Amino acid sequence: MVNSLSSGRDAYNRVLTSLENHHEMVKKSLPLIASENVPSPAVREAMASDFGNRYAEGWVGERVYAGCKHLDEVEAVAIELGKKLFHAEFIDVRPVSGVFANLAAYSVFANPSDVLISCTIPTGGHISHSKKALGGTAGAIRDLDVYNYPFDEENFTIDVDKTAQLVRSLKDQGKPPKIFVLGASVFLFPHPVKEIVELAKTYDAKVVYDGAHVAGLIAGGIFQDPIGDGVDAFTMSTHKTLAGPQHGAIASWLKYAEPIKRAVFPGLSSNHHLHAVAGVAIAFAEALEFYPEYARNIVINSKALAQALYERGINVLYEKKGFTESHMMIIDVTKYGNGFEIEKRLEDANIIVNRNLLPYDKRMGRDYKAPGGIRIGTQELTHLGMNKSHMVEVAELMKKVIVDNEDPVKVKAEIAELRKDFQKVKYCFSSVHDAYEYVKIR
Numbered sequence: 001m002v003n004s005l006s007s008g009r010d011a012y013n014r015v016l017t018s019l020e021n022h023h024e025m026v027k028k029s030l031p032l033i034a035s036e037n038v039p040s041p042a043v044r045e046a047m048a049s050d051f052g053n054r055y056a057e058g059w060v061g062e063r064v065y066a067g068c069k070h071l072d073e074v075e076a077v078a079i080e081l082g083k084k085l086f087h088a089e090f091i092d093v094r095p096v097s098g099v100f101a102n103l104a105a106y107s108v109f110a111n112p113s114d115v116l117i118s119c120t121i122p123t124g125g126h127i128s129h130s131k132k133a134l135g136g137t138a139g140a141i142r143d144l145d146v147y148n149y150p151f152d153e154e155n156f157t158i159d160v161d162k163t164a165q166l167v168r169s170l171k172d173q174g175k176p177p178k179i180f181v182l183g184a185s186v187f188l189f190p191h192p193v194k195e196i197v198e199l200a201k202t203y204d205a206k207v208v209y210d211g212a213h214v215a216g217l218i219a220g221g222i223f224q225d226p227i228g229d230g231v232d233a234f235t236m237s238t239h240k241t242l243a244g245p246q247h248g249a250i251a252s253w254l255k256y257a258e259p260i261k262r263a264v265f266p267g268l269s270s271n272h273h274l275h276a277v278a279g280v281a282i283a284f285a286e287a288l289e290f291y292p293e294y295a296r297n298i299v300i301n302s303k304a305l306a307q308a309l310y311e312r313g314i315n316v317l318y319e320k321k322g323f324t325e326s327h328m329m330i331i332d333v334t335k336y337g338n339g340f341e342i343e344k345r346l347e348d349a350n351i352i353v354n355r356n357l358l359p360y361d362k363r364m365g366r367d368y369k370a371p372g373g374i375r376i377g378t379q380e381l382t383h384l385g386m387n388k389s390h391m392v393e394v395a396e397l398m399k400k401v402i403v404d405n406e407d408p409v410k411v412k413a414e415i416a417e418l419r420k421d422f423q424k425v426k427y428c429f430s431s432v433h434d435a436y437e438y439v440k441i442r
C-alpha cells in the first residue's frame with residue numbers, strides 16, 4: 001500500500017500528507033454513512049485543546065488529581081445539559097464510546113451467563129449486542145447468553161407477542177432474561193419501547209435502549225423518548241445524528257447512578273478523553289438550541305432521498321411504511337450487483353456509503369462481505385445545509401452510478417461542483433471555518 005519508510009521524517013511527512021489529502025477528498029464527496037457526522041468548528045476546537053492531555057479520574061468535584069478546575073466546569077455543563085436533553089435523572093458522560101456505554105450497562109444489570117435479548121445483525125442489531133460466537137461484546141466480553149428477538153420482517157420491527165412467548169419458554173427452562181436491549185444500527189422505525197418495558201417488568205429484567213444512531217433525533221424531540229417511556233438505561237454514541245466528537249454516554253435514573261459510575265470508572269476507563277467531554281458539552285449546547293430544527297430536517301431529507309431513489313427504480317425497502325422515520329434507509333441493490341460492488345462503485349465517484357446485510361440476506365446465502373444491501377443516512381448532508389431539493393440531486397447522482405453505470409470520474413466532478421455551496425456546518429453557534437478545513441497548528 002505504501003513504500004517502505006526511509007526515516008522518521010519521511011513517515012511524519014507521509015502521515016500529514018494523508019491527513020491533508022483526506023480533507024481534500026471529504027470536501028468534494030457525498031458523505032452518506034449513517035453512523036458519521038461532521039461536528040461544528042467549536043467541537044473541533046475543543047478536540048484540539050489541552051483537555052485531551054489530562055486525567056480527571058473520578059466524578060466531578062471528587063477527582064483524584066489536581067488541576068481539574070476547568071475540566072470539572074465543563075463536565076458539569078455536559079451533565080446538566082445531557083439530563084435535560086434526554087429527560088434523565090442521571091447521565092455519565094465518561095464512557096469513551098457507545099460500545100463502552102453498553103458494556104457498562106451490561107455489567108450493572110447482569111452477571112456472566114445471564115440471558116440478554118437483542119436484535120440479530122441482519123435485523124439491525126449491533127455487534128456490541130451480539131453472541132460470543134460472533135465475537136460480540138455482550139457474549140464474548142461480558143459472557144452473557146444472547147438470544148434474539150423474533151422479528152417482523154414485513155414491518156421491520158420487533159415482534160412483541162412472539163418475544164413474550166420466547167421469554168416465557170426461557171423462563172420455563174430456568175433462563176429468565178436479565179436484559180432486553182432495544183435500539184439498532186439499522187434503525188428505521190421506533191422500537192416498541194413501552195411494550196418491552198412492560199414485558200421486562202414481569203420478569204424483573206432491565207431494558208437498555210441503545211440510541212447510538214438516534215441520540216441527535218431524540219435530543220431534537222423526534223423519534224422516541226426512551227427514558228420517558230421507562231427504560232432503565234439509554235446508552236449512546238455522541239457522533240452520529242448527535243454531531244459531537246466520537247465518544248459515548250449513558251443516561252439513567254438516580255437509583256442506578258452509583259453502580260453506573262463505578263462501572264465506567266474504575267471499571268472501564270482511567271482517562272475518559274476530556275477533550276471529547278468538552279466536545280460533547282458543546283454538541284449538547286448546540287442540540288438544545290438548534291436540534292428541534294436540525295433533527296426535523298434530517299428526517300425530512302431522508303424521506304425525500306428515499307422517495308427520489310425509489311422513483312428512479314432503486315429498491316429502497318419499506319416503501320409502504322414511508323421508508324424511514326429516522327436519518328437512514330436500507331436499499332436492496334441486488335438488481336445491480338452485491339452491496340460490496342455497489343459500495344466500491346459509489347466510492348469511485350466519491351459517494352461514501354457502507355454495504356449492509358438485509359433482513360433476508362441469510363436465507364439467500366449472502367454474508368456481510370457481499371451482502372444484498374447498502375445503508376445510507378442524511379444527517380451529515382443535512383448538517384451542511386442541504387434540503388429536500390438537494391436530496392433529489394443526490395438521488396440523481398447515485399442513480400447515474402448504480403443504475404446507468406456512468407463513468408464515476410464524470411460523476412465525481414459533478415459532485416465536487418454540487419458540494420461547492422455546502423462547505424459550512426449549519427445548526428451551530430459559529431462557522432467561521434469550513435466544515436472540513438484542515439487546521440494546521442504546527
Ligand SMILES: *Cc1c(COP(=O)(O)O)cnc(C)c1O
Pocket residue numbers: 035097098099100125126128183184185210212213236237238247248
Ligand atoms: C455505532 C453503534 C454503537 C457504538 O459505536 P461506538 O463507535 O462505540 O460509539 C453502539 N450501538 C449501535 C446500535 C451502533 O450503531
